[in-house]
Amino acid sequence: MGMNEKEFVKEVTPRTENFSQWYLDLVLKTELMDYAPVKGCMAIRPYGFAIWENMKELLDRRIKETGHQNAYFPLFIPESLLQKEAEHVEGFAPEVALVTHGGNEKLSERLVVRPTSEAIICSMYAKWVQSWRDLPLLINQWCNVVRWEKTTRPFLRTSEFLWQEGHTVHCTEEEAETEALQMLGVYKDFVESELAVPVISGLKTEREKFAGALHTYTIEALMADGRALQAGTSHNLGQHFSKVFDIQYLDKDKQLKYAWQTSWGVSTRLIGALIMVHGDDRGLRLPPQVAPLQAVIVPVITKKKREAVLQKCREILEELTGTVRVHLDQRAEYSVGWKFNEWEMKGVPLRLEVGPRDLEQGVALAVRRDTGEKSAIPLADLAQQVPLFLKDIQASLFQQAADFLKKNTHRVHSYQEFKDVLAEKKGFVLGFWCGAADCEEKIKDETKATIRCMPLETAQKETGPCLFCGQKGKIAYFARAY
């Protein structure tokens, strides 16, 4: 191991030593992002953006398969428009960026850079929705949004971030509710199948719901440090926005009625979840489904056999291209050991080593990033075996995370037990809660744990005494969260 290799690894703080620093070191070192010269903003570098592109493609397909179409609405919202829905403006007012000048002149009305697009979209929907024939209206957009954050952290909380936001309009309350739950299911399936991140799903409390929604559904993931991360939300907006923006439709019975709405979104924050769920001391471990590179071929070169080894590597590259996202690391200026470390840190699921001895035996050495396991694969079987390895790695990463989630979900029956678990074990803590905002807030003040969600009603049967006040309550998931 040369000097370079040591230096390379040394620069990332061990995860077990300081989780937060490990995360910051890793996102920089693996070139997922870099800090930009604007407070709280980042540049998403090609390696990080390729993860987002893969996520986007896989989720966009699901969004379209459920009947939605993409569109694009303006970045700017006139301040008066945002202020129409009272709860909504209250929720976002402290976070907005304001444009006051355009083309060297002061604007007559200030423009808000969208923190979310309900206001601007509803103002358009009011024109587009006239009759029951126009419904349901099922639109999604992929865009950037801005929320002026005081404390920021790459991917998890930045002043500007990328996301998708779905905005739908329906004839009835029931249809809107069905839609909100459908999209919650789409998110859960997407995050679990493609990101290999298991989630719990449920209903947000009134305190934690989206500003302006009737109610908010959420999927919540558990990071490796035992803290929860809200990974996606789906809102039943009820008629809050349709009433203030006047979205009415003429129903079949010739009556003019206010429409029912939903909105739902996930963001680049999911990249943070990927890192904090799967990463280890050696770096990222990316699930094959969203990894920019699924396999990397590293020639193990000796002076003698250099050309023969490289030639074989190029043949393997050609054979795998089109089937998997594969790269051949031909760089002459780095040692083999340095390359191994770098691709491990970058989280490439499978490394294929090809050296002179492998050549003689007609094999490549496959090294799994998830387990470190090594297997010699006959060259003739590579095209068939590599996709199977990737499938297995995807499943194994999910299983490891699911085991971790299970192990770190604790059922408690008293407030003392609740506090003990939070202090010693972290993770999700399940206990009864009476539904009072007061109890919720006091628990948060005293323990820093918030209610992440309540299981959906269909799954809610048990009742018992509230952890805090002892009144009759239902099950809630608590955790300290990002």
Place this chain on the structure above:
Amino acid sequence: MGMNEKEFVKEVTPRTENFSQWYLDLVLKTELMDYAPVKGCMAIRPYGFAIWENMKELLDRRIKETGHQNAYFPLFIPESLLQKEAEHVEGFAPEVALVTHGGNEKLSERLVVRPTSEAIICSMYAKWVQSWRDLPLLINQWCNVVRWEKTTRPFLRTSEFLWQEGHTVHCTEEEAETEALQMLGVYKDFVESELAVPVISGLKTEREKFAGALHTYTIEALMADGRALQAGTSHNLGQHFSKVFDIQYLDKDKQLKYAWQTSWGVSTRLIGALIMVHGDDRGLRLPPQVAPLQAVIVPVITKKKREAVLQKCREILEELTGTVRVHLDQRAEYSVGWKFNEWEMKGVPLRLEVGPRDLEQGVALAVRRDTGEKSAIPLADLAQQVPLFLKDIQASLFQQAADFLKKNTHRVHSYQEFKDVLAEKKGFVLGFWCGAADCEEKIKDETKATIRCMPLETAQKETGPCLFCGQKGKIAYFARAY
């Protein structure tokens, strides 16, 4: 033809009567866009956005095939950063939107909403480029940009628009020049092959070049009203930005050198080009490669055979799905005639009519949007025939536009002839120009025609007397432009 149908068609001004009004009527009526409650901004509706998604996919593939990777840089640029490159700031200063407040507080430095991203990207590249090993750096981003425009027009000129911007860094001037020309070629191929829009390509004059570039290459298309439209530009930035943003690399010879750069972009303006090149009095005519729907099945229903016709239409839908982007119009509340008009207006390349008589004969009637031509196709041949029809429509739209371009490109030899051609025939006018900004400006003032481009040097052999001053000049393409 019922009342509805007449009304539907009446709402769009004939193209031949008022081209500009025809355009505005059409983009609204076909639901490509709608005006938003922010000055100069628009909402791109699903039908318009689907065209952009198809364009994006086809161009993104070409950008990646030429070795570029996508990334994402911040929306906001600190004002001081934009002001670093003198020509650049001068070019964009009158057009920028400024953020002055964030999170209820006045910002210490105002932020510019990106009008283009050279400044913010170069500030990052200065960190990322250290050695010749880091070059070439080939990055592209798809994003929104804002330019505060005084007069706006849907798709062609809006305060916010969507685009892609490539930003590359190279070791040598020659490599940067090769890259700029390569991307010009990529744009030309993309616009001609996928949008069926023929273009001329060449070099912009100093007056018309991008603010901050060494020189700018352009592709220019001719709209059906005889005005030119700049459809894409590729800039050799030289070392202008690398010197002010300090992008230096350590070369193999151990010398620290300033890098050479390019940038290049196309935008949602291309949707405008599509409409104005191919559209006619009956509406849009979309090239199959980018049409949201390539074929629409319209059941011609009589009371008697209703279910049999619908059943056959569903079978056709199923057979074509996956091969072409196809839709079955099952709406019961609209007449067949109304549907014909609507899909023609929306520019769907091929309509498949299926009625009771067609059913008996085992055929569907295929009606081409480009020519209006009708052919009976045996049902058994549809899956094979429809893609061939689409290919032919794509080629025919290109040929029609290429013929129009040729017919409307005029070679002139005197200033009087130049003015006569512009007054009577419009289109591109080729003539000699001495290279003086003064002649260029006077010609513009007197005729409203600008130099769209000069043929690339390799194609420039002839010389002759400047149209305006009579000094020795080279060939230039003039036109009145959007």
